[in-house]
Amino acid sequence: MTPRYPELRGRRVLVTGAASGIGYATACRFVAEGARVIALDVDARALAASFPSSSESVHPIVVDVADYGAMKKAFGEIEARFGGLDAAFANAGISIRHAFLDITIEEWRRVVDVNLHGVFHTAQLAARSMVASDGGVVTLMGSTNGMSAHPYYADYNATKAGVILLARTMALELAPKVRVNALCPGYVLTPMQRAEYTDDMLAAVNARIPLRRHAAPEEVAALVAFLASDEAAYITGQHIPIDGGETA
DSSP: OOOSOGGGTTOEEEEESTTSHHHHHHHHHHHHTTOEEEEEESOHHHHHHHSOSOOSSEEEEEOOTTOHHHHHHHHHHHHHHHSSOSEEEEOOOOOOOOOGGGOOHHHHHHHHIIIIIHHHHHHHHHHHHHHTTTOEEEEEEOOGGGTSOOTTOHHHHHHHHHHHHHHHHHHHHHTTTEEEEEEEEOOBOOHHHHHHOOHHHHHHHHHHSTTSSOBOHHHHHHHHHHHHSGGGTTOOSOEEEESTTTTO
């Protein structure tokens, strides 16, 4: 594709959960824009399949965002190799579809560890780097699930509501040097969504969405790229739905 945002060329961009779904689409979008992407994922095999080796465009790092010590080590590598970050997308997340009464404490803790603690680790380490240099942009992965309740996702919903308020608080504290926003996608046809929903369930969801379809990961990636660009220079402290009109 022809780069839409020339100012992103050469910028250092971190993407977590980069091996598949929205993270992969976003990493590819930033590469197409000419950015240098640091691609983080816990799945070594998937990361190697998506980004076989380090290059001028993409530097993959295998790390669990929920492990703060491991994330500090990864950021030390990023600092040594790239000298800091210009943008970060804290995207990594998991969900487990189950009734509230059936959630095990192990499942609850893992979802919170990845979706909330992992986002915090990524956001704080990235923001520290940016504040110490020329500033930057941090985008957190929220969800429409953090804006209104969805049954069978109590743990996921709770983490996404937390991410939204984390982004808004960060924006207040870090302005004007660092802009922070939360994306709130509705239904996106990712491998995670595909694994949890049957064809009939997907069709029923589509019928409730005004645009009558799930989003493609690339559509969410386009919004991440826009928020990192200079055209979004006055946007901070927002949680932005991208949901085909569902919340309307």
